[in-house]
Amino acid sequence: QVHLVESGGGLAQPGGSLRLSCAASGFTFRNYGMSWGRQVPGKGLEWVAGILSDGTSTYYADSVKGRFTITRDNAEKTLYLDINSLKPADTALYFCGRFRWGDFTRVQAMDVTLYDTWGRGTQVTVSS
Numbered sequence: 001q002v003h004l005v006e007s008g009g010g011l012a013q014p015g016g017s018l019r020l021s022c023a024a025s026g027f028t029f030r031n032y033g034m035s036w037g038r039q040v041p042g043k044g045l046e047w048v049a050g051i052l053s054d055g056t057s058t059y060y061a062d063s064v065k066g067r068f069t070i071t072r073d074n075a076e077k078t079l080y081l082d083i084n085s086l087k088p089a090d091t092a093l094y095f096c097g098r099f100r101w102g103d104f105t106r107v108q109a110m111d112v113t114l115y116d117t118w119g120r121g122t123q124v125t126v127s128s
Helices: none
Strands: 003-007 010-012 018-025 034-039 046-051 058-060 068-073 078-083 092-099 115-118 122-126
Touching: 003 092, 018 034, 018 092, 018 122, 034 068, 034 078, 046 068, 046 078, 058 068, 078 092
Parallel strands: 010 122
Antiparallel strands: 003 018, 018 078, 034 046, 034 092, 046 058, 068 078, 092 115, 092 122
16 A cells, blocks of 8 residues: 655744655655645645656756755655745645656656645644
8 A cells, every 4th residue: 555654844934944754655666756745725736846766857846946855765765855945935734746657757747636646744834
């Protein structure tokens, strides 16, 4: 059974940093492109970053480029998202997702409907 569990969220000050983690189980992690998305109440899931199965390419939404870094450790079956220069607008529930067809192009990565599994999320709140 595919299982994704996010952690690392919390309350942070503007300008601060956080590292989110996503522990994967129940499937061959190294075979799948993975992404992070986020959601605020009343809005749909927003894709923010994706990474190929072997970690050789990464993609970012324009709104987070230069501040967010997505990485993965295939040996540990874990996906990461480093968030720097936090802004109040980054406040959201953050999810990790598995792309349903293995690897993806940037255009495919951005389509949240093409993911077959999302975790339950970890809350990030940015406030002074």
